[in-house]
Amino acid sequence: MEYHGGSYDVIVVGAGHAGCEAGLAAARIGAKTLMITLNLDMVAFMPCNPSIGGPAKGIVVREIDALGGEMAKNIDKTYIQIRMLNTGKGPAVRALRAQADKFLYQHEMKKTLENEENLTLLQGKVERLIVEDGVCKGVVTHTGAHYYAKTVVITTGTFLRGEIIIGDIKYSSGPNNQQPSIKLSEHLEELGFELVRFKTGTPPRVNSRSIDYSKTEIQPGDDVPRAFSYETTEYITDQLPCWLTYTTEETHQIIDKNLHLSPMYSGMIKGTGPRYCPSIEDKIVRFHDKPRHQIFLEPEGRNTEEVYVQGLSTSLPEHIQRQILATIPGLEQAQLMRAGYAIEYDAVVPTQLWPTLETKLVKNLYTAGQINGTSGYEEAAGQGLIAGINAARRALGKEELILSRSDAYIGVLIDDLVTKGTNEPYRLLTSRAEYRLLLRHDNADLRLTDIGYNIGLISEERYQKFLAKKAAIEKEKKRLQTYIIKPTPEVQEVIRQAGGSELKDGIRAADLLKRPEMTYEHIQLLAPADEDIPADVVEQVEIQIKYEGYIEKSLQQVERLKKMENKKIPEDIDYDAITGLATEARQKLKQVRPLSIAQASRISGVNPADISILLVYLEQGRIARVSNE
Amino acid sequence: MDFDTIAAISTPMGEGAIAIVRLSGNEAVSIADHIFKGVGGKRLKDVPSHTIHYGHIIDPANGQTVEEVMVAVMRAPKTFTREDVVEINCHGGLISVNRVLQLVLTNGARLAEPGEFTKRAFLNGRIDLSQAEAVIDLIRAKTDRAMNVALSQMEGRLSNMIRHLRQTILETLAHVEVNIDYPEYDDVEEMTHQLLMEKAKYVREQIDRLLQTAQQGKILREGLATVIIGRPNVGKSSLLNSLVHENKAIVTDIPGTTRDVIEEYVNVRGVPLKLIDTAGIRETEDIVERIGVERSRQMVKEADLILLVLNFNEELTKEDEELFETVKGMDVIVIVNKTDLPQKIDMERVIQLANGHPVVTTSLLEERGIEELEEAISQLFFTGAVEASDLTYVSNSRHIALLHQAKKAVEEAISGIETGIPIDIVQIDLTRAWELLGEIIGDTIHESLIDQLFSQFCLGK
Ligand SMILES: Cc1cc2nc3c(=O)[nH]c(=O)nc-3n(C[C@H](O)[C@H](O)[C@H](O)COP(=O)(O)OP(=O)(O)OC[C@H]3O[C@@H](n4cnc5c(N)ncnc54)[C@H](O)[C@@H]3O)c2cc1C
Numbered sequence A: 001m002e003y004h005g006g007s008y009d010v011i012v013v014g015a016g017h018a019g020c021e022a023g024l025a026a027a028r029i030g031a032k033t034l035m036i037t038l039n040l041d042m043v044a045f046m047p048c049n050p051s052i053g054g055p056a057k058g059i060v061v062r063e064i065d066a067l068g069g070e071m072a073k074n075i076d077k078t079y080i081q082i083r084m085l086n087t088g089k090g091p092a093v094r095a096l097r098a099q100a101d102k103f104l105y106q107h108e109m110k111k112t113l114e115n116e117e118n119l120t121l122l123q124g125k126v127e128r129l130i131v132e133d134g135v136c137k138g139v140v141t142h143t144g145a146h147y148y149a150k151t152v153v154i155t156t157g158t159f160l161r162g163e164i165i166i167g168d169i170k171y172s173s174g175p176n177n178q179q180p181s182i183k184l185s186e187h188l189e190e191l192g193f194e195l196v197r198f199k200t201g202t203p204p205r206v207n208s209r210s211i212d213y214s215k216t217e218i219q220p221g222d223d224v225p226r227a228f229s230y231e232t233t234e235y236i237t238d239q240l241p242c243w244l245t246y247t248t249e250e251t252h253q254i255i256d257k258n259l260h261l262s263p264m265y266s267g268m269i270k271g272t273g274p275r276y277c278p279s280i281e282d283k284i285v286r287f288h289d290k291p292r293h294q295i296f297l298e299p300e301g302r303n304t305e306e307v308y309v310q311g312l313s314t315s316l317p318e319h320i321q322r323q324i325l326a327t328i329p330g331l332e333q334a335q336l337m338r339a340g341y342a343i344e345y346d347a348v349v350p351t352q353l354w355p356t357l358e359t360k361l362v363k364n365l366y367t368a369g370q371i372n373g374t375s376g377y378e379e380a381a382g383q384g385l386i387a388g389i390n391a392a393r394r395a396l397g398k399e400e401l402i403l404s405r406s407d408a409y410i411g412v413l414i415d416d417l418v419t420k421g422t423n424e425p426y427r428l429l430t431s432r433a434e435y436r437l438l439l440r441h442d443n444a445d446l447r448l449t450d451i452g453y454n455i456g457l458i459s460e461e462r463y464q465k466f467l468a469k470k471a472a473i474e475k476e477k478k479r480l481q482t483y484i485i486k487p488t489p490e491v492q493e494v495i496r497q498a499g500g501s502e503l504k505d506g507i508r509a510a511d512l513l514k515r516p517e518m519t520y521e522h523i524q525l526l527a528p529a530d531e532d533i534p535a536d537v538v539e540q541v542e543i544q545i546k547y548e549g550y551i552e553k554s555l556q557q558v559e560r561l562k563k564m565e566n567k568k569i570p571e572d573i574d575y576d577a578i579t580g581l582a583t584e585a586r587q588k589l590k591q592v593r594p595l596s597i598a599q600a601s602r603i604s605g606v607n608p609a610d611i612s613i614l615l616v617y618l619e620q621g622r623i624a625r626v627s628n629e
Numbered sequence B: 001m002d003f004d005t006i007a008a009i010s011t012p013m014g015e016g017a018i019a020i021v022r023l024s025g026n027e028a029v030s031i032a033d034h035i036f037k038g039v040g041g042k043r044l045k046d047v048p049s050h051t052i053h054y055g056h057i058i059d060p061a062n063g064q065t066v067e068e069v070m071v072a073v074m075r076a077p078k079t080f081t082r083e084d085v086v087e088i089n090c091h092g093g094l095i096s097v098n099r100v101l102q103l104v105l106t107n108g109a110r111l112a113e114p115g116e117f118t119k120r121a122f123l124n125g126r127i128d129l130s131q132a133e134a135v136i137d138l139i140r141a142k143t144d145r146a147m148n149v150a151l152s153q154m155e156g157r158l159s160n161m162i163r164h165l166r167q168t169i170l171e172t173l174a175h176v177e178v179n180i181d182y183p184e185y186d187d188v189e190e191m192t193h194q195l196l197m198e199k200a201k202y203v204r205e206q207i208d209r210l211l212q213t214a215q216q217g218k219i220l221r222e223g224l225a226t227v228i229i230g231r232p233n234v235g236k237s238s239l240l241n242s243l244v245h246e247n248k249a250i251v252t253d254i255p256g257t258t259r260d261v262i263e264e265y266v267n268v269r270g271v272p273l274k275l276i277d278t279a280g281i282r283e284t285e286d287i288v289e290r291i292g293v294e295r296s297r298q299m300v301k302e303a304d305l306i307l308l309v310l311n312f313n314e315e316l317t318k319e320d321e322e323l324f325e326t327v328k329g330m331d332v333i334v335i336v337n338k339t340d341l342p343q344k345i346d347m348e349r350v351i352q353l354a355n356g357h358p359v360v361t362t363s364l365l366e367e368r369g370i371e372e373l374e375e376a377i378s379q380l381f382f383t384g385a386v387e388a389s390d391l392t393y394v395s396n397s398r399h400i401a402l403l404h405q406a407k408k409a410v411e412e413a414i415s416g417i418e419t420g421i422p423i424d425i426v427q428i429d430l431t432r433a434w435e436l437l438g439e440i441i442g443d444t445i446h447e448s449l450i451d452q453l454f455s456q457f458c459l460g461k
């Protein structure tokens, strides 16, 4: 029965990590939002690692928080363990990682969704979009309900024509045996979208009671309080450890012997898997000389005995998985609870999107998350947030938001996707960011709170606190830049103790702090402040002063690029009418349709001569436009 | 519009006695002023527009005089580009023009892209709108040509050398990255400051070596050092002349090289040769014979290719046999000349002595056999038998400028390591060096770091 189900400003399809952020952001901005998902018991479900954060990804979570998203707050409420990574390295690469209580994480997120003013949560399966004249007007579910909206965001993750593969068994399914989305995938193709087939996998889970932990090494969390969100004030102190063990020679023998049973090698899997998450059979084949591989045992939650066996992602047959487990110290008697599997699914070729995540093909339609060819909860959430913001702002008639590569990892992620595309599931790495010294864990708030506030996702109270913090940082920096430390015997003693060379003359406190052996604590002794400086302010002052030269260098690069970034290319430019462009460049430009000269220059196959030619046309103001008549 | 300052040699290379280094942009005058010493301490900053000034170009790094010049200062807007323009007229031939360009580039200008002066003229409204298409054609054509030239230059050792350097850096970067992105993996060795320092120093050393070959100006243009040897009167000069005659000479009479050696640059079927005739040495034999012989020996030792000339009309002498001995292990083409005269030479013995090297018979007088000789040369080159022993290719200004910048980046990395800056920050400078080296060989795709990461280390979940 076809019927009219209601009208909204924004409809979000899917309640995974992308969907949750998109729905919440849209509703909080003030758009009347409907969120439709296959199964309400599976909101914000983690089909793989029960963990949030890590290098680059953890910084994304901070960015989401600074923009007013939910992921950081939700994990802060539900982690079982949290650690700061890379503490021995520079500030640019520090990042938090938390082990989540997988179930609690879902419950908390569901509660937040349910309690959101403008948000309606609905179980249902979207099978079609309502598209008129290339404009998306709503969605149709399997029950025949027509829901109308000004904008629609699709965040269907790995469900599009999903297929699970274990050994020689293959069946149509979403992750973790949820129902797949087949009709929607077909419908997207009908609309003219180009889809690719990707693949990912997950390891087996075992029962904790059957693990002999004495044969493994303990991996505890940090004992200092840590949180992702700048708003979190209460910390979970009762943490659970993870455990480390290794594969053995026997493991490798079993895998070698049964390689022909792996669907990866039998040719059954066609989708492209990510290089950074190879299955254990991949690892053994590609790095045959490595005598052992690390295996981390991660609890899936506080109220479950299920343990995630990280490092053992596989699609070998179930009975081989059992044999493999038995060769690993500590897991000899392990009870298999769920077998590992690979999943193949459709993704939308992301160069079909504008940097706002709106599709070029269908106006007012946005896609976010794994459907765009990424992998990872954080990558999905970051995109969801941006798509949600843009969908809501479009619906409310406001200007769209695009983060640049120098604003945020989220900016890097989206720019990479829409400009370069990806031929494997895309994961963020710190090396993808050219300005990573600017995109730090610690300064996400300084980078993005203003934006979050202006959009309406940051409360006035939080914003005032943020402004106060900013002022305090500037004040303390200024103080240190003017305070002269004199070479008194006490001062020399402190410096000697720190392992530095004595002062010959008076020195500004800021300059002394630049010495590698000096920390803010030392400076505090030598140039005490009159007031108490909060730890987060100290952190900023120290980093900003210590790495001033490098930060400055990065900023100059950004500045140089800004000029190119500011040279906008009109959306309706007709590349065919521009003589002199090389054929490959023309094709790429037509496909990507970059919004600025800077973006154009990042497209592979577009060389400097093509950029020059484009510039000539732009400056001349005589741009060839696609005629609409 | 707001552009940076660009510079380039604006007279065609090798044509005309005067070459001009042209600068355009806001900084044009101040950059030129920085390296210019006028008579009576005159500063270019203070001179009126559209005036020309005599003086010297000085390397500010060491105070050395580089070149005697006339400098024209033309201020915006009445210039070709509608920006400040400075033209430095040099007299001393290619070497010194290149050095002046280098100085300009190391003091703040950027090497102009092909057609960029014209482009600016256009963008600044100097050129009529209707000329847009022409400008585009120009950009396209010049770029393509520059690319072709760059490509042909990049064959061989320099590109290999740079690839090797980049790979070294890339592996190091991947190592740093893996420590950052996969901190939990305990089986990857931690990159330490000490390890990084070793790598950085190695890279700097290699870049230095490349730069030295460039700075010596030893070989100005790309070309295989080809030395013609043979007893007096066998036809060495004739050989040189006919090769030059057949193949348009590129440059004659390079200043700064010794007068008693004649060098010619020719292009034989796409193979660039620097022909060196040691004939002159003979003439001064009685004066400084020992020095002369010593020098020609040296020349032979450094040669990439030897053309050993024999006389068809004479019997092999002990001297001939000694020549064969001297060039043992080198790439040699044996030329038996004067076949128009009656045979006295024992060809079997020649072939035996040649020991597998090509033997070509010619009559330079009757212009016979030259084709075959050219064929033999191109064969040798294209089958890869000959390798340039000099890093000749680093004579290109763009390459030198990029090498300098790369070196600077590596040096910054080194001083970062020395002051204990965290590795992941030092890495920024190393990445920069890697990118700059990549620009030399036209490869700056960032993705390769990620490829390296996953092929070098075993990572996963
Ligand atoms: C087996 C497996 C292994 C993985 N391994 C890793 C890993 O190792 N590392 C990593 O970083 N990431 C991994 N991932 C990816 C990670 O889980 C996803 O990137 C992330 O969950 C994507 O979030 P999302 O919001 O885009 O999609 P999902 O979290 O998948 O959410 C999709 C949502 O859309 C809903 N939906 C789907 N179709 C419809 C429809 N027609 N109508 C209504 N609702 C619909 C679903 O109910 C669900 O709520 C793995 C995923 C799987 C399945």
Ligand SMILES: Nc1nc2c(ncn2[C@@H]2O[C@H](COP(=O)(O)OP(=O)(O)OP(=O)(O)O)[C@@H](O)[C@H]2O)c(=O)[nH]1
Residues within 6 Å of the ligand: B230, B231, B232, B233, B234, B235, B236, B237, B238, B239, B279, B282, B337, B338, B339, B340, B341, B362, B363, B364, B365, B366
């Ligand atoms: N008949 C004949 N004479 C030749 C031929 N090639 C060169 N000659 C002559 O041989 C003489 C010597 O030639 P050059 O080219 O000067 O010989 P060279 O080896 O450079 O001699 P030096 O400079 O004395 O070392 C000249 O008179 C040439 O004209 C040839 O193929 N046949």
